[in-house]
Amino acid sequence: NAGVTQTPKFQVLKTGQSMTLQCAQDMNHEYMSWYRQDPGMGLRLIHYSVGAGITDQGEVPNGYNVSRSTTEDFPLRLLSAAPSQTSVYFCASSPGVETEAFFGQGTRLTVV
């Protein structure tokens, strides 16, 4: 049972480059989210989705795009990476409101 799978695990980007962080879940969960984790800041919500075709902004959406074309996948796109986007990124999914969130292993991104 794979759960939530994030790729890649590590990535180094140069300022201005673009990339997509992949997130896939095999639990048929409707709800998916992206968080970034920085020291002392906890987990901050970037974007979330309540179903295929539906996305919304979280607390820190600037510089990131998302789409949800299928229930399984929720990629996070950085269009023009900046050093301020150096962080650990977590994808999470859950079956519904007021249910537990299942997290992926995380992607450690460094922008130089």
Place this chain on the structure above:
Amino acid sequence: GQQVMQIPQYQHVQEGEDFTTYCNSSTTLSNIQWYKQRPGGHPVFLIQLVKSGEVKKQKRLTFQFGEAKKNSSLHITATQTTDVGTYFCAFQGGSNYKLTFGKGTLLTVNP
């Protein structure tokens, strides 16, 4: 928007001592969840509380939700080195799915 304040930010204890972390909100919460993140790992769900005054136990862990549903606590009795990690509280705003996390409490345990 709605936020929760977690205290303390850090706690260092000797193995065998008790530990408590608190999660406080200025507004009423519909639910509170607790997660644990081991160093280098990802957050793992521990429990959810939804009822006023609710108390739940998991072995040495005791979770409480305040009567006014504005605060919550996690208490660990007789800490062990396996308890090391960051403990987060999180909440959702009613029917809104958005899951918002506190900043967490980092627990270190001296063996």
